[in-house]
Amino acid sequence: MLIDISSVRKSDGSSLRIDSAFELGELAPGFTDVRAEGEVRNTSGIVSMKLRISGVYSSVCDRCGNDAVLSIETEIDTVFDADGTKDDSVSFTDGRIDLDKTVGDALILAVPMQILCSEDCEGISGEGYEIIFDEDEN
Numbered sequence: 001m002l003i004d005i006s007s008v009r010k011s012d013g014s015s016l017r018i019d020s021a022f023e024l025g026e027l028a029p030g031f032t033d034v035r036a037e038g039e040v041r042n043t044s045g046i047v048s049m050k051l052r053i054s055g056v057y058s059s060v061c062d063r064c065g066n067d068a069v070l071s072i073e074t075e076i077d078t079v080f081d082a083d084g085t086k087d088d089s090v091s092f093t094d095g096r097i098d099l100d101k102t103v104g105d106a107l108i109l110a111v112p113m114q115i116l117c118s119e120d121c122e123g124i125s126g127e128g129y130e131i132i133f134d135e136d137e138n
């Protein structure tokens with residue numbers, strides 16, 4: 001989905017509403033139920049974009065290896081100049097925002113470093129056994 005913001009750019013006070021569901025596929029592997037909601041707005045000649053982005057991320061728990069399903073939410077809040085925006089996650093060319101890529105990149109950036117199936121996951125040792133490294137074994 002490409003969003004042309006040139007009309008918003010030309011007219012002070014105008015805005016463009018964004019409220020969509022996305023099927024991102026390869027742009028955001030593991031994500032389903034992706035939505036973005038917000039607007040592009042021209043306030044006194046300054047064009048800004050605010051987007052609330054959400055998605056469901058299916059992965060594997062780093063501790064126990066079970067399925068982990070995370071609800072990911074993130075926001076883009078940025079200002080456009082003639083060349084685009086300084087926000088690296090916004091994909092902007094020829095006056096148009098590539099919303100699929102922008103939403104996908106923002107979601108990927110929002111994935112936590114450590115994926116857990118639940119906050120109190122006890123890992124493999126919680127299943128009733130422990131991995132013991134025997135230092136004498138050579």
Ligand SMILES: [Zn+2]
Nearest residue numbers: 061064117121
């Ligand atoms: Zn776990």
